Amino acid sequence: MKKSLLILSIFLASCFVCFAQVSDEQSEQAFKIMESTDDVLAYHGDYSATISLVIEKPGKPKESLQYKIFERTDSELMTIVQLFPEADKGNGFLRDGENIWSYDPISRKFTHTSLKEALGESDVKIDDINQSETHWRDNYTVSGFEEGTLGKFPVYIITLDAKTTKPSYSKVKYFIRKDVPLTLKEEDFSGSGRLMRTILIPKYTKVPAGYVPTQMLLRDELNKGENTQQVVSDLTFDTLPDKIFTKAYLESLN
Amino acid sequence: MGKIFKLALRNLTRQKRRNVILAIAIAFGFFVVTTIDGLISGMVGNLEDCITELTGGTVLISGYEKIPATQEGEKSQLVNIIRDKDYIKNIVEENNFDYKYFSSFTLSAGQVIFNGKKSMATIYGRNILDKDFLDNLQIIDGSVDNLSDPQALIISDKMAESLNIQVGDQLIYTTTTIYGQNNVADFTIAAIIKSNNFINSMQSYANIDTINALVNMPEGGYNTFTIYLNDKNQQTKVAQQIENLIRADGVNVSSRLEALKTNPANPGRGIDKQFTKEEFQWEGTKYGVVSLNDEIPAIKTVLSVVHTVTTTILIVILLIVMVGVSNTYRMVLYERIREIGTMRALGMNGKDTGKIFTTEALILCLIGAISGLILSVIVMGCIHLIPINIESLSFFLHKGHFTFKLSFGSIIVQYFLLILLTFFAVKGSAKKAAAMSPAVALRTIK
Secondary structure, three states: OHHHHHHHHHHHHHHHHHHHOOOHHHHHHHHHHHHHHHHOEOOOOEEEEEEEEEEEOOOOOOEEEEEEEEEEHHHOEEEEEEEEOHHHOOOEEEEEOOEEEEEEOOOOEEEEEEHHHHHHOOOOOHHHHOOOOOHHHHHEEEEEEEEEEEOOEEEEEEEEEEOOOOOOOOEEEEEEEOOOOOEEEEEEEOOOOOEEEEEEEEEEEEEOOEEEEEEEEEEEOOOOOOEEEEEEEEEEOOOOOHHHHOHHHHHHOO | OHHHHHHHHHHHOOOHHHHHHHHHHHHHHHHHHHHHHHHHHHHHHHHHHHHHHHHOOOEEEEEEEEEOOOOOOOOOEEEEOEOOOOHHHHHHHHOOOOEEEEEEEEEEEEEEEEOOEEEEEEEEEEOOOOHHHHHOOOEEEEOHHHHHOOOEEEEEHHHHHHHOOOOOOEEEEEEEOOOOOEEEEEEEEEEEEOOOOHHHHOEEEEEHHHHHHHOOOOOOOEOEEEEEEOOHHHHHHHHHHHHHHHHHOOOOEOOHHHHHHHOOOOHHHHHHHHHHOOOOOOOOOEEEEEEHHHHOHHHHHHHHHHHHHHHHHHHHHHHHHHHHHHHHHHHHHHHOHHHHHHHHHOOOOHHHHHHHHHHHHHHHHHHHHHHHHHHHHHHHHHHHHOOOOOHHHHHHOEOOEOOOOOOHHHHHHHHHHHHHHHHHHHHHHHHHHHHOOHHHHHHOOO
16 A cells, blocks of 8 residues: 555656756747847936835834936946935936946035946845846746736736856846736745745836836845835936936036 | 061050051052952953853854855855864874864854744753763753753853743744854743853854754854863963964965064954955865964953053052151151160161061051952852842852952062162161161160
């Protein structure tokens, strides 16, 4: 009796492994979908936007932050100016390639750091910012490929396992719209397979260059009630004057 | 010499008030200087102990592997890992270093979450059942019996208070693996320990195998090995010896001497650069050996500045006092001129007459200095008994109390200075007394 149970368990386990495995064809399809999620986004040229963040933490009042962002993606130029709260108004950041300057309007001083240094202590890696075209294939293997529904949208559910140490999470699950390859939901898992963070992107805005995620909700799954909502507004894709990407511009705002 | 000493002692009792005032002035100088020196040395010593407690020893050995960059523009990844469980331990044991204890642990920094509250935490993954380790902990809640649970966590009373957590509660700990990926685990509070300051209030302890699994450290591995030496002053020598022993084995190791060339004021930073800079590439494990003084050279500098400042203060005080001593002995010479004449007429030679003056002044100054030292020790003892509950001072306290550390070397230097200055202060009067003719002295009318 015991022997039969053991054989049955082994059979069931091997069936599970077989079904859980993703074929090469599906894997290729999954990577293509992931690559198309990058292509569909408006990541080129000049743009400016207002980013509002609402941070909710359990037992604490909501915290609101607002920034104005100007970026010239092709030249790796970026200027960020804090608009809210009033106490931090005028704080600024200027990125020029690998160099980053932060500006303190009270002391009217700039502090220089490099992108490497700025990211050195944080969870963000250079790969998260300077994503190569092959970053999906280089760093992940596809461990799950399904079709399903998220809200009213039919979606592909793609599970990726990190095969290198570059990704910040060892397993990530993406819910991608079938009609337009837009990521609607991302679930980040720890090495032990526990859900750590969920990112919901319910709203995209279509612009001539592509799509821009205009509403994003980051949910900390370990600390229930801790959420960050990001709303992008005042989005423009007009050519920005060069002076915006200068220290003088940050100084002139105060 | 005995007679001179007796005469000098007798002379001191003749003008009691004047001598007592002089002795008090000297005692005050020594009291101030000894107390300041003792207090600041004690505070710096406590800070050093705090840091030693935090790091686990005075000699620190870490191991790093470098994962080369795979794409242009990327930097290679530095991974803090020692795979060989026994290599460093064998070196330390085989070479008979004079240590109190050594420990190896996997250090993990992250956040603990409990009931919506978050707190920064540093978890030391180590053998938490080790008797020496447990003896050093002041468990105020929970029991050692709970520590056999692989998910057991020992936290400080401050952390327990801030999270409102009790023994038996479960919390979530999020951290990154040694490769930088996010990970999470649940822990059960097994014991709450008393913390003395802000630094150790953030320290928590868990089973090394559990932490290793959480941070992707291979089984038996660890990231830091520390040696707590019995004599702190040996730390640089021992660190250098261990570095040489590792190098002699043909194993990759940092160079302290090279670090002293590149960063003479902060060799610890120089050693760090030998790991982080892209020009340094290696295969396998490269060990980094540093002493606490290399890592925090400011401690040594502060102590030396304290001794210099207090010695300068003492010199200033002594110079002022010595003006008084010099004037007093000019007066004494004038007062005792006929007495000197009588003694000289009775056969005492000029040299001995001068010696009486010098000995008398030296005895007076030494009595003052010793009194100042005794008074300082009493005051320091009294201050030590006062409990201090100021959080910002906790780094400088030992179990909530000021402690005082007297440097024998400094005291010897200070006493030597006193003797030297006294000698010079009375030199003029003693010389005059020695040179005085008995007839002239006896003829003098005051």
